[in-house]
Amino acid sequence: MSVALRRLLLAVVGLVFLLPIVAMVEFTLRSPSGSGYGLDHWAAILDPERERSYRNLFEGVANSLTLAVVTAALVLVLLVPTMVLVSLRYPRLMRVLEFVCIVPITVPAIVLVVGLAPVYGVVVRVAGGGTWTLALAYGVTVLPFAFRALQTDLSASNLATLTEAARTLGASWPRVMTTVIVPTLRRGILAAAFITVAVVLGEYTIASLLNRVNLQTALVQVSRSDPYAAVIFALLALLFAFTLLLLIGRVGTARSRGVLPASPGSVSPASGAAASPAPVAPAPTSKAVR
Amino acid sequence: MTSSPPLAPASRADAAAARGAGASVELRSVVKQYSGHTALNGVDLTLRPGELVAVLGPSGCGKTTALRALAGLERVTAGSILVDGVDVVDVPTHRRDVGMVFQSYSLFPHLTVRQNVEFGLRMRSVDRRERGARAREALELVGLASLGERYAHQLSGGQQQRVALARALVTQPRVLLLDEPLSALDAKVRVQLRDEIRRIQHELSITTMFVTHDQEEALAIADRVAVMRDGRIEQVGTPESLYSAPETGFVAQFVGVSNRIPGEAAGGRARIAGAELPVVGTPADGPVWVLVRPENIALADVGIPGVVEAVMFLGPVCRSTVRLADGTVVEVQHRVEERRPVVTTVHLRFAAEAVAVLPRD
Numbered sequence A: 001m002s003v004a005l006r007r008l009l010l011a012v013v014g015l016v017f018l019l020p021i022v023a024m025v026e027f028t029l030r031s032p033s034g035s036g037y038g039l040d041h042w043a044a045i046l047d048p049e050r051e052r053s054y055r056n057l058f059e060g061v062a063n064s065l066t067l068a069v070v071t072a073a074l075v076l077v078l079l080v081p082t083m084v085l086v087s088l089r090y091p092r093l094m095r096v097l098e099f100v101c102i103v104p105i106t107v108p109a110i111v112l113v114v115g116l117a118p119v120y121g122v123v124v125r126v127a128g129g130g131t132w133t134l135a136l137a138y139g140v141t142v143l144p145f146a147f148r149a150l151q152t153d154l155s156a157s158n159l160a161t162l163t164e165a166a167r168t169l170g171a172s173w174p175r176v177m178t179t180v181i182v183p184t185l186r187r188g189i190l191a192a193a194f195i196t197v198a199v200v201l202g203e204y205t206i207a208s209l210l211n212r213v214n215l216q217t218a219l220v221q222v223s224r225s226d227p228y229a230a231v232i233f234a235l236l237a238l239l240f241a242f243t244l245l246l247l248i249g250r251v252g253t254a255r256s257r258g259v260l261p262a263s264p265g266s267v268s269p270a271s272g273a274a275a276s277p278a279p280v281a282p283a284p285t286s287k288a289v290r
Numbered sequence B: 001m002t003s004s005p006p007l008a009p010a011s012r013a014d015a016a017a018a019r020g021a022g023a024s025v026e027l028r029s030v031v032k033q034y035s036g037h038t039a040l041n042g043v044d045l046t047l048r049p050g051e052l053v054a055v056l057g058p059s060g061c062g063k064t065t066a067l068r069a070l071a072g073l074e075r076v077t078a079g080s081i082l083v084d085g086v087d088v089v090d091v092p093t094h095r096r097d098v099g100m101v102f103q104s105y106s107l108f109p110h111l112t113v114r115q116n117v118e119f120g121l122r123m124r125s126v127d128r129r130e131r132g133a134r135a136r137e138a139l140e141l142v143g144l145a146s147l148g149e150r151y152a153h154q155l156s157g158g159q160q161q162r163v164a165l166a167r168a169l170v171t172q173p174r175v176l177l178l179d180e181p182l183s184a185l186d187a188k189v190r191v192q193l194r195d196e197i198r199r200i201q202h203e204l205s206i207t208t209m210f211v212t213h214d215q216e217e218a219l220a221i222a223d224r225v226a227v228m229r230d231g232r233i234e235q236v237g238t239p240e241s242l243y244s245a246p247e248t249g250f251v252a253q254f255v256g257v258s259n260r261i262p263g264e265a266a267g268g269r270a271r272i273a274g275a276e277l278p279v280v281g282t283p284a285d286g287p288v289w290v291l292v293r294p295e296n297i298a299l300a301d302v303g304i305p306g307v308v309e310a311v312m313f314l315g316p317v318c319r320s321t322v323r324l325a326d327g328t329v330v331e332v333q334h335r336v337e338e339r340r341p342v343v344t345t346v347h348l349r350f351a352a353e354a355v356a357v358l359p360r361d
């Protein structure tokens, strides 16, 4: 393919992606008076006077961030040790595990919800109706993505030999996990975490059908009364997801050049990035209320 | 952390005291079965303190399994493994105090060379300054002191295996285990590192088990060689004794005695194709296979006639394949100038060296 053709294709594709975003930005910058541009709509978001009308939206953001963190933690805590164990001890079971983890991608969200509704009847009775409980359903939907991300890293590293080397050098199993396995799979773990966060932030169907409030359902609701605010928040969510994807890329290339700080203690900047802006309050409070 | 294992001597004084002693190792009737498959079928092997024993055998004969059993990476089905007289079969790997170098590259990719070498010391809670000093010492031992800040992927294969060796040695383990550490390297580096392993092993006088499928490597490096076949040790002995007196055809073939000539044993001598040779040991009279090394057969003006079938140039020498009148094919090693064209008739003479014989059914 010639360079010119490649550039042309790139430009067309870039335009296709860029146009809606530019349109969204343009939309939010329109002056309320109807002529000219201004930052009025952006300022309105931070205006304490209007806080009431956006409360639902802020709650949606908080819920989604909470869900992103809880889902990522849940998926990683369950999936990483399982996959490591299977690949080291029962490699023949890997295909079974893969099948189980990939299945959710073949199930349409609507089918999932029809099945989930009665399940959540039970979940709410047992665990309460806290926001975080939705993470159980989200965990299932992100399983295929998280599995793939981890599997790529797992099959690229000869973890079995590294583990055995560590053990002959005097490392007990818990220390092997923290000093060898997690640092070796850091890329996969980070990628799985980022993808989980991105998927959870974009989720609408399940939350909507189970009557939960998250970023997407709140956006839809707000857009009915205040389309400007909805578009602004959509833009911010897009920016956030884009930053996450950039981070994945950075982590990947840094590792292959071997310039990462080698301390195995430095785990994921992902959990840090996702956790810091997240007011984790809603989950415990709503649970305490019940 | 569950329990901090009592590991190798942490202080240098203790270590120095332990050094030079070396541990004794004994495998007693070790059996390892995988579902429906016996990988080790009663292995008996003793390593004296400070000795390097090479375990030699074809691929799949159970060498790696034996080594891993000794390291605690595989649970044995039956039998016992004694280190300094103490049975260690129930001791988990991380407390066995062994150093191991693997066939495939095994450096931790997220750590620098220095951090890799320090790993075992970190697991033993050696303080930072001593760790640094001992890691430097170990890296100097393998000649890589200047590469401490590199990562594994910035090293050649040979360098990676050197680092792996330094990492295994830095804790001054009781036993060093090497699983075909040279097989992924190219020929020149392989010989170099082989000799270096021997030098270091001698210097530290650490009890060492060296697994290989390469007979030249085993004979060059080992104090004693254990030849393995189908999950059993077939013969153990010094390289010289294996070479001059193989007890079975398998051993003879594996350590490179390529000529098996049918003959008759009688009164401590062996008769083959018109020659009579002294015999190693005292075999029973009767039909035997006589094992003659190619370098102990010479081309001569008179002697046993045969026809040259092929000539192989081996650098300083040549090796000719000669078919005798009775159909026996023998390999003869000789100087390059003596080489004769294919199909010419030549005469062979056996050197008056003692030969090993094996009973022929």
Ligand SMILES: Nc1ncnc2c1ncn2[C@@H]1O[C@H](COP(=O)(O)OP(=O)(O)O)[C@@H](O)[C@H]1O
Pocket: B034, B035, B037, B038, B039, B057, B058, B059, B060, B061, B062, B063, B064, B065, B066
């Ligand atoms: N984990 C395992 N499960 C089943 N069979 C195995 C396993 N590991 C090794 N074996 C079998 O045990 C035999 C000995 O293997 P190994 O010790 O690796 O041989 P070597 O190192 O001499 O090439 C082989 O036949 C191999 O197929």
Ligand SMILES: [Mg+2]
Pocket: B063, B064, B065, B180
């Ligand atoms: Mg092997």
